[in-house]
Amino acid sequence: MRVEAETPDVAWERRTEIPLFYLSLVFLGGYAVHVLAHAHTLWRDIATIVVGLTWLCFVVDYVVRLVLSRQRPLRFVRRHWLDTVIVILPTLRALRMVKVHDAVMAKRRDRPHRSLYPRVITYAGLTSLLLGFSGSLGLFDAERRDPQSPIQSFGDSLWCVIQTLTTVGYGDVAPVTVPGRLVATALMMFGLGLLGTVTGSFSSWLIQIFRQDDEEGPPEDGSSFGGPSVA
Amino acid sequence: MRVEAETPDVAWERRTEIPLFYLSLVFLGGYAVHVLAHAHTLWRDIATIVVGLTWLCFVVDYVVRLVLSRQRPLRFVRRHWLDTVIVILPTLRALRMVKVHDAVMAKRRDRPHRSLYPRVITYAGLTSLLLGFSGSLGLFDAERRDPQSPIQSFGDSLWCVIQTLTTVGYGDVAPVTVPGRLVATALMMFGLGLLGTVTGSFSSWLIQIFRQDDEEGPPEDGSSFGGPSVA
Amino acid sequence: MRVEAETPDVAWERRTEIPLFYLSLVFLGGYAVHVLAHAHTLWRDIATIVVGLTWLCFVVDYVVRLVLSRQRPLRFVRRHWLDTVIVILPTLRALRMVKVHDAVMAKRRDRPHRSLYPRVITYAGLTSLLLGFSGSLGLFDAERRDPQSPIQSFGDSLWCVIQTLTTVGYGDVAPVTVPGRLVATALMMFGLGLLGTVTGSFSSWLIQIFRQDDEEGPPEDGSSFGGPSVA
Amino acid sequence: MRVEAETPDVAWERRTEIPLFYLSLVFLGGYAVHVLAHAHTLWRDIATIVVGLTWLCFVVDYVVRLVLSRQRPLRFVRRHWLDTVIVILPTLRALRMVKVHDAVMAKRRDRPHRSLYPRVITYAGLTSLLLGFSGSLGLFDAERRDPQSPIQSFGDSLWCVIQTLTTVGYGDVAPVTVPGRLVATALMMFGLGLLGTVTGSFSSWLIQIFRQDDEEGPPEDGSSFGGPSVA
Incomplete structure (x- = not known):
């Protein structure tokens, strides 16, 4: 679990962590507008495009991590099955922040969990x-x-x-x-x-x-x- | 958990324990009358006043404890979140008696829990x-x-x-x-x-x-x- | 949990164990006939009498045990609260047989539970x-x-x-x-x-x-x- | 749990393991066709025969194992009650494969469960x-x-x-x-x-x-x- 000489896939994940978190909020917001503003054609179309684009970003991130991991695809999917679920249901991505926030809090205040x-x-x-x-x-x-x-x-x-x-x-x-x-x-x-x-x-x-x-x-x-x- | 030199907030809590317990019963009774005697205007109005007054007492108690604790409000709310819930739903206050009763019983009979x-x-x-x-x-x-x-x-x-x-x-x-x-x-x-x-x-x-x-x-x-x- | 010099209440319980078990089955059967043969007046009346008589037996048994235990009534009720429930709902009495049967089995075959x-x-x-x-x-x-x-x-x-x-x-x-x-x-x-x-x-x-x-x-x-x- | 000198019943079970697994899939498929293709008389009749034949195989397997075990029937039924349930509900047989598959995987890859x-x-x-x-x-x-x-x-x-x-x-x-x-x-x-x-x-x-x-x-x-x- 220690970070030694940072491999490319670890570096990628560390850098994409924060942007992808905000992207997942954009995704959820876009989907909410798409559904709730159904009657308003303009808003709905904008929301549909936003949802499509953010989803694409998650798919690209998943593919990049698959390539960087140098694992066989099937093995990668099985070892990262929760990440695979996140690609299908990107709103769950937002939950990773709970852990990150928790860890940050623990470090800052210098006290146990x-x-x-x-x-x-x-x-x-x-x-x-x-x-x-x-x-x-x-x-x-x-x-x-x-x-x-x-x-x-x-x-x-x-x-x-x-x-x-x-x-x-x-x-x-x-x-x-x-x-x-x-x-x-x-x-x-x-x-x-x-x-x-x-x-x-x-x-x-x-x-x-x-x-x-x-x-x-x-x-x-x-x-x-x-x-x-x-x- | 020992009581050494009693600080003001501990003293306040020890003294308000019993009155606030009875007050929570008055609150619940007043609310029950308010709801069930809806048709009878006089009773309903009396009950509404009783509920309002007892609720005020709980709010005052909460504020006094917040001041006496000398903690920042946010920190106090977070450390005493169950007390905060009790202010919003004062009937839960009555439950504190279960523990107090339990402790009293254990002391009196000189036997374990x-x-x-x-x-x-x-x-x-x-x-x-x-x-x-x-x-x-x-x-x-x-x-x-x-x-x-x-x-x-x-x-x-x-x-x-x-x-x-x-x-x-x-x-x-x-x-x-x-x-x-x-x-x-x-x-x-x-x-x-x-x-x-x-x-x-x-x-x-x-x-x-x-x-x-x-x-x-x-x-x-x-x-x-x-x-x-x-x- | 050992039986040493058998006290009167223990002797009473040992002797009434088996009859009360069969009585609880009679009670349940009588109640079932009372409910299901509702249209047939004769059967219903017989069943009602059977239910009443068996219930009386359970009440007598409870009172006898209360007297034999030489405990204050309140203390007896609190320590034997499951027996009190059984008096109110005598069909549960039949369940005691599960444990007795279990213990008998364990002894006979000389093997662990x-x-x-x-x-x-x-x-x-x-x-x-x-x-x-x-x-x-x-x-x-x-x-x-x-x-x-x-x-x-x-x-x-x-x-x-x-x-x-x-x-x-x-x-x-x-x-x-x-x-x-x-x-x-x-x-x-x-x-x-x-x-x-x-x-x-x-x-x-x-x-x-x-x-x-x-x-x-x-x-x-x-x-x-x-x-x-x-x- | 070790296999030493293989007794007849253990040998029988080892050999029938795989065929019975496929038979249980045939059973489930046959029953599905029997139910879902209800309107189509020919298919339904074929499926009914398939279900009957496969069920017969499970009954024969159960009887053979009962005889080979040289135990009294009642004791056999009690010790193998899950097998008895499987005879009544043969589709559950397919689940045994989960464990076998698990064990095979553990051996092949030479890694723990x-x-x-x-x-x-x-x-x-x-x-x-x-x-x-x-x-x-x-x-x-x-x-x-x-x-x-x-x-x-x-x-x-x-x-x-x-x-x-x-x-x-x-x-x-x-x-x-x-x-x-x-x-x-x-x-x-x-x-x-x-x-x-x-x-x-x-x-x-x-x-x-x-x-x-x-x-x-x-x-x-x-x-x-x-x-x-x-x-």
Whole structure:
């Protein structure tokens, strides 16, 4: 994990890190405008071009890294499968910043990482939010073309995605088109694991706090719910 | 965690602990009257004033503690984020009593804490109950104004909240207004973690009991389900 | 946990163990006849009397044990809270046999207990089954009196209970009466923990099998899925 | 677990391993044709015969192994209960290949197994997929005969199975016939444990990655999300 004599692919990744992060925000913004400003032809066309161009950048970055790595393509794809997912779903790229930010913070303040579980909760929670927002856009895009669909506004789509990711599934708004159901299925596949991580980490964290109280005695400094003791 | 020379903020918290606990019960009661006695104008107005006054007390307490802590506001908010949540949702304040009660009990009887998992289950279960009751009030308050909403009584609202917190989600009663859906979303966010904790702790506890039986041999004193052996 | 000089309450429990087990089966059978043979007045009346008499036996047993234990009532109730639940819901009594059977088996064959997780799965799974069957009877009993309820047969009630315990909750059949919703809520409260235990133990068991394979090398004796290696 | 002097039953299993794997694919394909080409009488009849013949092969294999093992039938069934399940649901047989493939890969490349959690996720995920596909076929087969059923195409059936396995349960398409509800119940029983395993392993894996980062310092080689470090 140490950086010794920097190889070309490592140098490339270090330099493209920040630009690609901003590009992923541009991508998500462009897609949001493309979907939500559907009625306004000019805006929609501009947004479509922006989305296309940024996507192209991610594909170029992926190909450059594939070439620089000097690995066989299949091996590269298998070892970097999460990067491959990012090429297909570039909004996830924005999440890399969580880790980078975390590392920068740790260095600057010269103090150890925050406790494990809050970091996992933050990370998985933010990914869920990004996934949910992107999924709502995709679901709305797919469903509004069908006049029989109960999803006729972005709010309905968001409400459906929240129901899906939490597995509550009231069913008052559920996708009826094939692309809409594919988006919902993808959300279940990716989202359930992430949300399970949030729930499980929260549970482990609470049990950890209770266990620490057993060893240290009950808190008497008014730090309700053990808040500061895990900060 | 020891109290040495008591600083002003610690002294403040120790003294306000009990009054603020009773105040949080007054707040919840006032809000319940405000929502459930909606038709009776006099009671509703009294309840609205009570809710407003108690909320003010919590805000004052928060500001006093912020000043006494001599920390920068942002840092204080981040280190005491659970206290910040309590200011926004004061009914959660009542839960601090669970821990205080627990500690008092442990001291008085001069015996160790109860087993870890039953305590976590009690704590998370009680929080879920309080959250569910407050959420039902809020949901009913938001939904009854819409004549198309299937939630037209407090019973319906309670039934919807139970479905939501357990993720069963039949969907026979589901919120249709934007504020109602926001309340339901908040319940999912906060409630799923808490209920996951209850379920996970129950599971861990049962496995622990079975493991203890393996080591000690099967119980022969009629303590069905290993009940007393974990008390 | 050793039986030394047998105290009266231990002797009582040892002697009532087997009769009370059969009595709990009689109770469940009587309740099932009471609910399912509702149209046939004679059978229903006989079943009602059987249920009442067996319930009385459980109450007598509880009182006798309370007296024999020479503990204060409140302390007895708290230390034997699962027995208290059994008095209210006597069908759960049948579950004690799982442990007794397990212990008998272990002694007879002079071999150690079965692996931890399969036993937990068996135990929690059987409890879920009993709980689900009793709950279906109670739900059917509550809902059929309302002509607007979608639950008009025992099959519908069973289908609703299965949906509830697994948290799938399609909502095609959902309780509409207050007693029916109370039964469903009780099923969620008790059932989710039990089913979470089954799911969690299955998960832990599978991971344990994979971990054992890592240490021992892949199985070459055709024991598919590591079945026998955990027996 | 070592193969010393190969007993007849071990030799039988080693030789039938590969043919039975292909036979299980034939079985699944035959059943799919039987269900999906329902309107085409010739294809359906051919498929029915193929399904019957392959099933017969699995029954013969099971009986031969029972005889060769020289165990009492009841003991054999209990020790090989997963094989018994496979005889009833032969498509699960295909899953044995995951382990065999895994072992072959480990030997060929002369390197240790892949990390525990990704393997568990792959294994449980593939089983879920197979189970879901088989279940969709069975559900479609059961429901299409009822004109009142909302499941009138294989796509509807697949959508219903996805909702069921993830416990989302919108309820827009839910089985109404008794055989369809039995298939859905079986999917819940078998599927929830498997999917819980996928979710739980993903969660444990993510926490493991974060913990490793704590020990090794933040990654600086651009391996986003710690992907390669767990490969």
